[in-house]
Amino acid sequence: MCRKHPKVHDLPTDLQQLVYMFAFNMPKKAVQGSLNTFLEIKRWKLPFFFYRDKIWSWHWKTFLPSPLKKFMPIEYYGGSFREIFDDDAVYCFLLGLDFRMRNVRQFGNRHAWENRMLASWRVMDSLAAYYWMLMRSKTRVLRKHTIYKIYYT
Numbered sequence: 001m002c003r004k005h006p007k008v009h010d011l012p013t014d015l016q017q018l019v020y021m022f023a024f025n026m027p028k029k030a031v032q033g034s035l036n037t038f039l040e041i042k043r044w045k046l047p048f049f050f051y052r053d054k055i056w057s058w059h060w061k062t063f064l065p066s067p068l069k070k071f072m073p074i075e076y077y078g079g080s081f082r083e084i085f086d087d088d089a090v091y092c093f094l095l096g097l098d099f100r101m102r103n104v105r106q107f108g109n110r111h112a113w114e115n116r117m118l119a120s121w122r123v124m125d126s127l128a129a130y131y132w133m134l135m136r137s138k139t140r141v142l143r144k145h146t147i148y149k150i151y152y153t
Contacts, residue, residue: 024073034073037081042068046128049089056083082121090117090127097134098143104134 008019020028054063059076066084067077077083094113099105107130108116116123134141 026073026075030075031073035071038068038071041084044125044128046124047131050085050124050128052084052086085121085124093131096142098141101139101141103137103139104141
């Protein structure tokens with residue numbers, strides 16, 4: 001009886017490569033790169049609405065669960081990590097903010113945040129920190145006439 005569960009990294013290098021090619025039809029380096037990036041994104045602890053639940057897979061031509069929930073290399077989703085994030089929900093969050101308030105515009109206006117999002121998907125980490133900071137704020141951060149007001153008060 002095996003005392004510990006065997007792991008892929010316990011195998012010789014050539015055999016590891018065969019396992020990765022069999023499981024994902026990709027070399028070990030590409031799979032490890034995707035896995036490391038997904039683990040980094042999970043460490044950011046983003047709000048739930050920043051993520052998409054299902055993402056279109058161009059390889060399988062269907063919607064698959066997010067690779068953060070069920071791992072699959074990013075190449076099966078079109079090769080861009082930007083696909084993981086729900087841009088529409090993030091833009092709605094930015095639209096709901098009242099940038100006239102001092103604590104809201106402290107780190108830039110709405111246009112600056114949108115430009116940062118277009119430049120790189122890695123801005124989600126700082127946007128999440130900004131979100132958590134605003135949620136701890138004692139002053140109003142949302143516009144007065146938004147549908148979110150009933151949830152916020």
